[in-house]
Amino acid sequence: MTRQAELIRPEGPVPYGPANEAMHRLAERRLAGEIPDTVILLEHPPVFTAGRRARPDELLWSPDELAARGAEVHRIDRGGAFTFHGPGQLVGYPILDLGATPDAAAHLRRMEEVVIRTASEFGVSAHRREDVQTGVWHGDDKVCAIGVRLMRARVTLHGFALNCDPDLSWFDGIVACGLPGHGVTSLSRLAGRPITVPEVAPVLERHLARVFDLSFSEAPFLAQAAAPV
């Protein structure tokens, strides 16, 4: 059955810290049943995030180098290794209640499915690589990183990061996802033409709604985030 959900679509890049905080606050409110399922779709300014499995030596740039390039580094509570977020990348944080018998694996598969279908509309055939890692791939290159944490074993946190047309040289700063032998790519590179976040967002929204069986209404970002818990 289609469930009502809210879609938060902040304008312009949102710094990682406030976005992460807002996501956690929304998840707590979702857990308390105060809000419906919610999805945030946004871009971040350049930031490297380290999951629980990230090893320090997988961050290849020195603190000075990072500062010179204007990138933040955040250690966060999701699983997985290092990844990068930045302009040209469409980041989605689905905050969904998976219920009392959560199927986290199915949640991951659905996010992959959303991205695969979105990519196909831009003429890109993308695939899962269950032999390697969660995420969406083209051959040996990852086009979308996926990392999830559950709050109290039922509400989803974090999500996916789809490379539309980011400057891929940012990924030189890390061993992305802890996989040295694999590369990173973008929809633009695969399609051979520029494909921007504003172009991709509405298509991805549509597939999110269909795959997760949600009916979206728009909700403001700041009002939601700032509301008392």
Place this chain on the structure above:
Amino acid sequence: MTTISMPQLGETIIEGTILKWLKREGETIERDEPLFEISTDKVDTEVPSPVTGTVSKILVEEGQTVPVGTDLAEISDDGAAGGGGGQATGAAPVGGPTPATEEASSGTAAGVEPPSEAAPAASTASASAESASAVAEGSAAEMPAVEPATPQGAEATATSATAPAPAPSGGSGDLPDRGPRSRILSPLVRRLADEHGLDLSRIEGSGAGGRITKQDVQAAIDSGGAAAAVAAAPAPAEVPAPAPATAPATSPTVAAVQPAVAGPGDEVVPISHIRKLIGQHMLSSLETSARAWTMVEVNIDHLVKLRERAKDAFKAKHGVNLTYLPFVIRATCDALLTHPEVNSELRGDEMVRHRYVNMGIAVSYDAGLIVPVIKGADAMNTVGLARAITDLAGRARAHQLKPDEIQGSTFTITNPGPYGSVASLPIINQPNTGILSLDAIQKRAVVIDDTIAIRSMVNISMSWDHRTIDGEIATRFLARVKQNLETWDFAEDVAI
């Protein structure tokens, strides 16, 4: 007293690591208050206590990895709440009825309608395909060279049909543990075993329910199990062949398996692993499906002219050749969405109709035949399809396809036309309902408005499964493909 056990966070997640205990022994805890944090290969989560009470015993230390359902801690009720004893799991009931789906064997969780759900892993075939070493000699054909039949998925069907469902925890205690679960293999384990020629049935699984883990395989490799397994395998080609082909059939059943005998002028060539797999897939498809066949004639004249006009500019602009296949796929996708019965598969007593198209395209390469899949083909335009075909066919011939790229087709197209066939009767790519054959485009004399005209014509046919559809649907479907190809204006598609 309540026993807390490792929760199940999804069918395919079979173990978890205790990251951190948030309460110590002797501490009190409220219902729904986080008790511990776990990490699985998919996600991390903190797990709340199902009851209010005192943590009386912690049974598994931080950093340990244990199977789903393992007892982790005991919480005493403090004599406060009623109810008393019993087994509770952190968040999800473990012994609950786990749907016996084939996804368990392919490592795919049940999604809403992900393509991977459509066809379970054919990873054995893919791994072998990748491991074959030689590179295609490069057929100069513009379109992916194809053969009128397709193997992938047939094996998957067989696997899913025979793979026993995971035993509910606590059930059927007299079965040896390594029974059902040991058949569930991760793609990594499968590939590792394939690469080293290991017989997985000889490996003792140490994972949950006897499941064979990567470590088990590694241990077997390290202990020389690979060499032993290979050595133990019979090498038919080298077996001396005592019985001539004309030998009286003292035992009729033996005749079938007698090694080949080379007469003068004959050459005995061992059959490759892939060749054997393809053979098995084809046979099993024929044994499974009630194959029927229908053909239509399509006037493709305007499309031939359009392609002649557009192909150079298309190649210059998009970097890939413009063949007829993308147009045919577009026309077919529309017909599949119009007639979802044709875009369906049988699962037991039910028919699963797909509302998307994952188009398998049969590609021949040096090792045989493989069917890469264009995911979401129904959403793609001609340019996207042309790119996807070039990419997948190219990597198929270079042995670079990934397992997921040859799984999950909902329909298949084979394209023997470039070799000159005018009608082909392909074998259905299980578990699809149909396979469409695109044969050679030829100028023919046709009657149009009672005059004889010369037009570029093509025969398009489909092998279809009479278990899922009947001739009416098959013919309506093909008529729709024909109508699309004859009436759609593709000029905008190729942007000239």
